Amino acid sequence: MPRSEIELPYRVEYLSILDEKGHVDTALEPDIPDVLLLKLHKEMLAGRRFDERMLNLQRQERIGTFPPIKGQEASQLGAVANLKASDWMVPAFREALAEFWRGKPKENFILFYGGYEEGGAVEEGRNDLPVSIPVGSQMLHAVGIGMAIKYRRQPDVVMTFFGDGATSEGDFHEALNFAGVFQSPVVFICQNNQWAISVPRSKQTHAKTIAQKALAHGLPGIQVDGNDILAVYAATREAVERARSGGGPTLIESFTYRLSLHTTADDPKKYRSEEEVKEWAKKDPIPRFQTYLKNKGLLSDEEIGQLETEIAEEVQGVVDRAEKRMQEEVDPLGMFDHTFAELPPSLIQQRQEMEHELSLMQEEASHD
Amino acid sequence: MTKMTMVEALNLAMRQEMEKDDRVVVLGEDVGVDGGVFRVTDALIKTFGEERVVDTPLAESGIIGTAIGMAVYGLRPVCEIQFSGFSYYIFHQLEAHATRLRHRSQGRFHVPLVVRAPYGGGVRALEHHSESREAYYAHTPGVKMVIPSGPRNARALLVSAIRDPDPVVFFEPKALYRAFREEVPDEEETLPLGQPRIAREGEDVTIIAYGAMMALVMEAAEELQEKHGIAAEVIDLLTISPLEDDMIADSVKKTGRAVVVHEAPRSFGPGAEIVSRIIEKSFYYLEAPVKRITGYDIVYPLSAREKYYMPDAGKIIRAVQETLKA
Numbered sequence: 001m002p003r004s005e006i007e008l009p010y011r012v013e014y015l016s017i018l019d020e021k022g023h024v025d026t027a028l029e030p031d032i033p034d035v036l037l038l039k040l041h042k043e044m045l046a047g048r049r050f051d052e053r054m055l056n057l058q059r060q061e062r063i064g065t066f067p068p069i070k071g072q073e074a075s076q077l078g079a080v081a082n083l084k085a086s087d088w089m090v091p092a093f094r095e096a097l098a099e100f101w102r103g104k105p106k107e108n109f110i111l112f113y114g115g116y117e118e119g120g121a122v123e124e125g126r127n128d129l130p131v132s133i134p135v136g137s138q139m140l141h142a143v144g145i146g147m148a149i150k151y152r153r154q155p156d157v158v159m160t161f162f163g164d165g166a167t168s169e170g171d172f173h174e175a176l177n178f179a180g181v182f183q184s185p186v187v188f189i190c191q192n193n194q195w196a197i198s199v200p201r202s203k204q205t206h207a208k209t210i211a212q213k214a215l216a217h218g219l220p221g222i223q224v225d226g227n228d229i230l231a232v233y234a235a236t237r238e239a240v241e242r243a244r245s246g247g248g249p250t251l252i253e254s255f256t257y258r259l260s261l262h263t264t265a266d267d268p269k270k271y272r273s274e275e276e277v278k279e280w281a282k283k284d285p286i287p288r289f290q291t292y293l294k295n296k297g298l299l300s301d302e303e304i305g306q307l308e309t310e311i312a313e314e315v316q317g318v319v320d321r322a323e324k325r326m327q328e329e330v331d332p333l334g335m336f337d338h339t340f341a342e343l344p345p346s347l348i349q350q351r352q353e354m355e356h357e358l359s360l361m362q363e364e365a366s367h368d
Numbered sequence: 369m370t371k372m373t374m375v376e377a378l379n380l381a382m383r384q385e386m387e388k389d390d391r392v393v394v395l396g397e398d399v400g401v402d403g404g405v406f407r408v409t410d411a412l413i414k415t416f417g418e419e420r421v422v423d424t425p426l427a428e429s430g431i432i433g434t435a436i437g438m439a440v441y442g443l444r445p446v447c448e449i450q451f452s453g454f455s456y457y458i459f460h461q462l463e464a465h466a467t468r469l470r471h472r473s474q475g476r477f478h479v480p481l482v483v484r485a486p487y488g489g490g491v492r493a494l495e496h497h498s499e500s501r502e503a504y505y506a507h508t509p510g511v512k513m514v515i516p517s518g519p520r521n522a523r524a525l526l527v528s529a530i531r532d533p534d535p536v537v538f539f540e541p542k543a544l545y546r547a548f549r550e551e552v553p554d555e556e557e558t559l560p561l562g563q564p565r566i567a568r569e570g571e572d573v574t575i576i577a578y579g580a581m582m583a584l585v586m587e588a589a590e591e592l593q594e595k596h597g598i599a600a601e602v603i604d605l606l607t608i609s610p611l612e613d614d615m616i617a618d619s620v621k622k623t624g625r626a627v628v629v630h631e632a633p634r635s636f637g638p639g640a641e642i643v644s645r646i647i648e649k650s651f652y653y654l655e656a657p658v659k660r661i662t663g664y665d666i667v668y669p670l671s672a673r674e675k676y677y678m679p680d681a682g683k684i685i686r687a688v689q690e691t692l693k694a
C-alpha cells in the first residue's frame with residue numbers, strides 16, 4: 001500500500017528551431033527541399049497580403065465580417081504542408097491559408113464572406129470539410145474520418161485545426177478520447193493564438209499548457225513555437241508519419257498570436273494592450289523566415305520585391321473576379337438547393353410560393 | 369425616463385437587479401471585460417467585480433450546467449449565450465436538468481436561471497448567427513420562452529425573468545438591439561411573464577407576432593390603414609411559452625380573420641401552435657383560413673439571399689389582403 005509516483009509514458013516537449021531574429025538550430029533543422037521552402041514563403045506572404053486586402057474590403061463594406069489570420073501564417077502552413085492530397089483536413093474558421101494551400105480558390109473566400117453560399121463549395125477531389133463556426137465541434141468529425149480510414153485500411157491521415165478557446169468545449173475532450181481509444185490517425189493542431197475573442201488563454205484553462213491535455217487521453221502532446229514555420233513543420237511531420245504508420249493521434253499546440261482582430265466586428269482595445277500586440281509583432285513569422293531563406297542564399301530583397309508585385313497583382317485579380325461574380329444577379333431560389341438530396345413535396349411547395357412572391361415583388365417594383 | 373436602445377435597457381435591467389439582490393450573478397463568454405459582443409453587459413464588471421460578472425471558459429454546456437448548480441444553491445444566474453445558434457450545446461443541461469429538477473426533487477429544489485441569447489436575422493451575419501429557433505425551447509416543458517420587442521418591454525421582462533423562480537430562456541431580437549430608442553423609466557418596472565399585449569387596436573384582422581417581426585408588422589399595419597383602409601389589430605406575444613391565448617381568442621372573435629408572422633421556419637414553428645389555439649377557441653368565428661407568414665424550412669441563407677427569406681411588410685400586407693378577400 002505505498003504512495004508512489006505513477007510512471008506516465010509521455011512528457012510534454014516544447015520545440016523551437018528558428019528564433020525571432022532568424023537564428024536557426026541546425027541540429028533540429030528539418031530537411032525541407034528548397035522548392036518547398038520557397039513555395040511556403042510565397043504562400044505566407046500571399047496570405048498576409050490577402051488578409052490585409054480583405055480587411056480593407058470589409059471596412060469598405062464590400063464584404064461582411066470575417067476572421068483575419070494575421071500572425072498565424074506559419075502555424076497553418078507549416079502543418080498543412082505535410083499533408084498529401086489524399087489526406088483529409090478539417091478546419092475551424094481561422095484557417096483560410098491552410099485551405100488555400102489545399103486548393104481552395106481565394107475567390108471563394110470573398111464570395112463566402114460576401115454572403116454567398118457558393119463560396120463554401122468544396123471542389124471535387126479536395127478532401128477538406130468546409131469551415132465550421134460552432135467552436136470545437138469539428139474535431140470529432142476528424143476523428144471519425146480517421147476511424148473510417150482505418151476501417152477501409154487506407155494509408156491516409158486527417159489533420160484538424162481549432163483554437164485555444166475550443167479546448168474548453170466538451171467536444172474537444174471527447175475527440176481526444178475517441179482518437180486515443182480507437183487510435184484514429186489524426187493530427188490535432190491547436191492554434192493557441194492566446195485569445196478567444198476577449199478571453200485570454202490563462203482564463204481558458206488552469207493548466208500550464210494545452211499540449212499536456214493529450215496526456216490524460218494517452219496520446220503524445222507537444223508545444224511548438226507556432227510562429228516558427230520550421231518547428232511547426234518538423235513537429236507536424238513527426239505526427240503525420242506516426243499517424244500514417246499506425247501510431248495513432250498526436251496533439252500539437254501551436255503557440256502563436258492573433259495580431260489582428262477576432263473578427264471585423266471586434267474591438268481588441270477593450271481587452272488587450274497595444275504593448276502586448278507590439279511584443280508579439282516582433283515575433284512575426286514572416287520576417288524571421290525571410291532572414292532564414294536569405295541566409296541560406298535562397299532569397300534576396302530584390303526577389304521579395306518582385307514577389308510583392310506579383311502577389312499584389314494576383315490579389316487584385318482575385319478581388320476583381322469575385323466582385324464581378326457578386327455584382328451578378330443572385331437567384332434567390334438557390335437557397336432551396338442542397339437542403340436534401342431531393343426536395344420533398346412540402347419544400348417544393350414553399351419554393352413555388354417564394355417564386356410567386358418574387359413575381360409579386362417585381363410587379364410592385366415596376367409600379368413604384 | 370431616459371431614451372434607450374434595447375441594449376442599454378437590458379443592461380439597466382441587470383444592473384438594477386444586481387444592485388438590489390446579491391444573488392444575481394452574470395455568466396458567459398466575453399460578458400466581463402469585453403462587456404459582451406453586443407455590449408449588453410457593458411461595464412457591469414466595473415461595478416460588480418469579476419466574482420459576479422464572470423468571463424467563463426468557452427463552453428456553453430459548462431455555463432448552464434454550473435448555473436444549475438448555483439441556482440440550486442440559491443443564486444440567480446443570468447447566463448449569456450453569445451448567439452442563440454450556439455445554444456444547442458446547452459440543450460441537454462436545460463432539458464435534462466434545469467427544467468426537471470423541481471419535479472424530480474418533488475419541490476425541494478428549483479432552478480431560477482435565465483438564459484439570454486440574441487436571435488434572429490437581417491443583420492448580414494455568418495452561418496449560425498441569424499436563426500430563430502425559439503420553438504425548440506417553447507416545445508420543452510418546464511422552461512418559459514420570452515422574446516421582447518422593444519427597449520421598454522425588454523427591460524421589464526428581463527427583470528421579471530430574473531425574479532422568476534423557474535428557468536427562463538430569453539431571446540433578444542438582435543436586429544432591434546440598436547434599431548430605435550424608447551423612453552424607459554429610471555425606476556423599476558416589470559411585466560408579467562405569460563402575458564401578451566395589444567400593440568394596436570383594429571377590427572378587420574388580427575396579426576399575431578413577436579420579437580423583431582413586431583417592427584415589420586407595425587409598419588405593415590400602418591400602411592394597411594393608410595393605403596387600404598384596413599384596421600389591423602396587432603398582438604405582440606412577448607412570452608412564446610407558456611402561451612396565453614385568451615387575448616388572441618377575443619381578438620379573433622372580433623375580427624374573424626388572423627395572420628401569424630414569424631421569421632422561424634414554418635413547420636412545427638410557433639405559428640403552428642398559435643393557429644391550433646385559434647381553431648380550438650374561435651373556429652366558429654373565423655371568416656377566412658388563417659395565414660402564416662414565416663421563414664422557409666431550409667438552412668438560413670447568407671446575406672446575399674437573406675432578404676428573400678425574411679418576412680417583410682409587403683408579404684404581410686398581401687397576406688392580410690388575401691385573408692380579407694376570402
Ligand SMILES: Cc1ncc(C[n+]2csc(CCOP(=O)(O)OP(=O)(O)O)c2C)c(N)n1
Pocket residue numbers: 094133134135136162163164165166167193195196197258262397426428450454457
Ligand atoms: C459554440 C460556440 N460558442 C461561441 C461562439 C462565438 N465565438 C466565435 S469564435 C469564438 C472564440 C474562439 O476562440 P478560439 O477557439 O481560441 O479560436 P480563435 O478565434 O482564437 O481562432 C467565440 C466565442 C461560437 N462560434 N461557437
Ligand SMILES: [Mg+2]
Pocket residue numbers: 163164165191192193194195196197
Ligand atoms: Mg484563440
